[in-house]
Amino acid sequence: MTQNDKLIIANCSGYLGDKLSAARELIEGGEIHVLTGDYLAELTMALLFRMKMKAPEKGYATTFLKQMNDVMGLCLEKNIKIVANAGGLNPKGLAAELEKIAGQLGIRPRIACIEGDDLLPRLEDLQQQGEEFRHLDKGTSLKEAGAMPITANAYLGGWGITKALSEGADIVVGGRIADAALVSGPSAWKFGWKQDDWDRMAGAYAAGHIIECGAQATGGNYSFIEEVPSFKNVGYPIAEMHEDGSFVITKHPGTGGLVSVGTVTAQLLYEVREPAYLTPDVKVRFDTINIRQEAADRVLIDGIRGESPTGSAKVCINNLYGYRNSMTVVLTGLDIEKKAEIVEETIFDLLGGKDQFSFTNVQLIRIDKENPEHNDVACAHLKISLMDPDQKKVGKLFSAKLVEMALSNIPGFTMTSPPSNGSPALQHWPTLVKNEFLEHKISMNGSEFTVKPVGSYPAVTDIQPKDVALVDVPMDNTQKIHLGRLFASRSGDKGGNANLGVWAKNIESYSFLNRFLTTEKLKDLLPDMKEFDIERYELPNLFAINFYIKGALGEGVAASVRNDPQAKTLGEYLRAKVIEVPETILK
Numbered sequence: 001m002t003q004n005d006k007l008i009i010a011n012c013s014g015y016l017g018d019k020l021s022a023a024r025e026l027i028e029g030g031e032i033h034v035l036t037g038d039y040l041a042e043l044t045m046a047l048l049f050r051m052k053m054k055a056p057e058k059g060y061a062t063t064f065l066k067q068m069n070d071v072m073g074l075c076l077e078k079n080i081k082i083v084a085n086a087g088g089l090n091p092k093g094l095a096a097e098l099e100k101i102a103g104q105l106g107i108r109p110r111i112a113c114i115e116g117d118d119l120l121p122r123l124e125d126l127q128q129q130g131e132e133f134r135h136l137d138k139g140t141s142l143k144e145a146g147a148m149p150i151t152a153n154a155y156l157g158g159w160g161i162t163k164a165l166s167e168g169a170d171i172v173v174g175g176r177i178a179d180a181a182l183v184s185g186p187s188a189w190k191f192g193w194k195q196d197d198w199d200r201m202a203g204a205y206a207a208g209h210i211i212e213c214g215a216q217a218t219g220g221n222y223s224f225i226e227e228v229p230s231f232k233n234v235g236y237p238i239a240e241m242h243e244d245g246s247f248v249i250t251k252h253p254g255t256g257g258l259v260s261v262g263t264v265t266a267q268l269l270y271e272v273r274e275p276a277y278l279t280p281d282v283k284v285r286f287d288t289i290n291i292r293q294e295a296a297d298r299v300l301i302d303g304i305r306g307e308s309p310t311g312s313a314k315v316c317i318n319n320l321y322g323y324r325n326s327m328t329v330v331l332t333g334l335d336i337e338k339k340a341e342i343v344e345e346t347i348f349d350l351l352g353g354k355d356q357f358s359f360t361n362v363q364l365i366r367i368d369k370e371n372p373e374h375n376d377v378a379c380a381h382l383k384i385s386l387m388d389p390d391q392k393k394v395g396k397l398f399s400a401k402l403v404e405m406a407l408s409n410i411p412g413f414t415m416t417s418p419p420s421n422g423s424p425a426l427q428h429w430p431t432l433v434k435n436e437f438l439e440h441k442i443s444m445n446g447s448e449f450t451v452k453p454v455g456s457y458p459a460v461t462d463i464q465p466k467d468v469a470l471v472d473v474p475m476d477n478t479q480k481i482h483l484g485r486l487f488a489s490r491s492g493d494k495g496g497n498a499n500l501g502v503w504a505k506n507i508e509s510y511s512f513l514n515r516f517l518t519t520e521k522l523k524d525l526l527p528d529m530k531e532f533d534i535e536r537y538e539l540p541n542l543f544a545i546n547f548y549i550k551g552a553l554g555e556g557v558a559a560s561v562r563n564d565p566q567a568k569t570l571g572e573y574l575r576a577k578v579i580e581v582p583e584t585i586l587k
Helices: 020-028 044-054 062-078 091-105 120-128 158-168 183-191 198-210 261-268 335-352 396-404 507-516 519-525 570-575
Strands: 006-011 032-038 079-086 111-113 149-154 172-176 238-242 246-252 276-278 284-285 290-295 296-303 305-307 311-331 357-365 379-388 423-434 440-444 445-449 480-482 488-494 497-503 531-541 542-552 578-582
Touching: 006 044, 006 183, 020 032, 020 062, 020 357, 020 445, 032 062, 032 183, 044 149, 044 311, 044 423, 062 091, 079 158, 091 172, 111 158, 120 149, 120 198, 149 423, 158 172, 158 183, 158 445, 172 357, 183 198, 183 238, 183 276, 183 519, 198 238, 198 246, 198 276, 198 284, 198 305, 238 335, 246 488, 261 290, 261 296, 261 488, 261 497, 311 396, 335 357, 335 379, 335 396, 488 570, 497 570, 507 542, 507 578, 519 531
Parallel strands: 006 032, 032 079, 079 172, 111 172
Antiparallel strands: 006 238, 111 440, 149 311, 238 246, 246 296, 276 284, 284 305, 290 296, 311 379, 311 423, 357 379, 440 445, 480 578, 488 497, 497 542, 531 542
């Protein structure tokens, strides 16, 4: 296969705040044809809203401008296309700034801007036309909830990118373009795919999902840390796309990190739900993926099947939910539970009772140890969280009352932080909008183009999940071991829900895992998840199980009171649990 037979796509950003130098390192480290950057998460849209409130001309990823100032000329020289969703809430503003930078550099790239995702100005009109924007988990309509939306963005697919590149764009920027569409758009442009090339599109979206989070596919956040040769200068991921939709995941030589079946599997399991992975342009059947190590730091994926997408697009709405504040009291030494009870009773008595607030949460976090050898491990934390539409009630009124208790309450009273005013709580509202109300609006060099989302196509009926036969695992002799010594995990947030993927390295270990790790067993191992509805999905072709935990993160990252509001640590928490496993799979 020649270089002309493939499209080499590298991703330099997995989030707003990722490594600035990654763009130049990817361009100079080896051959690439497209440089992508994913800057948007559900939380990021809320952060960009706050930015835009302070400076209306902004609302985009300003770090992207710094990267472009550094590499725009080099990309133009090497004919490397740039595709990013860094436009956030103001794609046109970002495009205008890119034009300024290009002028200062003395170059003239063709810059395309994609809009059409921002539904906030249209919400009332769309509701009058029958769109209720019902919460995907709660079933409540936006109006029934009396919500106060501050952002509302539909997830656009990759066909707007394809059109922009076909019209000669060198740089394509947009707002809430779906993360993985940054790969599907250029791939469809390069290979001339049609909308109903489902299997090819499924391959591109799978590749996009793998590389969208940057170094998380090349050893970052990987459970089996002993397998990663070096965490210094971890290389960023590259997808070598082929015309048939198959691809190789790799990284530049001489960089740290690792590309293995394990690191790629882990990323495939990140922030997903059922095996039919929904995207704006295609349903990707993760249960049909073939994955194998082709060579060192080269993983080949093929055989992926795709189905026509639904007739609706996902919409991320952020509502102003009020204000929140959390304060933590340190409890030390003996009688921890009694001290916690005294603090809780006292503070809510001073505040006039719990029913004064729209939401209260008190967590006693036992990090203290018996017969401690250090002052710090003699301490537990009592985290008190409040939420209310009235900022004064959850701000200094609350935190100052805690301070007033310092000399009149439990022995050793101290806190982990000074009094706080609290911060806005933004409720994540996942919902849908019909495709008929959407279009990609592309502007470039004074010209404008529009692209409609994927239309209606017949259902694909011939897809069968890859068949993997489980084997018998004798349970005669067992041994206690930390779950994480045998199994890897990857967890993350999906609005107010969390996903937790767990996978094994071979069929014997997976056969045990599949039978052992039921939903009920997961709740036994993680008691703080017992109250939540949990869905369980099997992906035997990846030796994996995925759990989708509904409501674990409350109203979403920007309103969650958990210490880990994005569920990043949930997988490692599970791996720390001690279980009994048959000795045969330890070999």
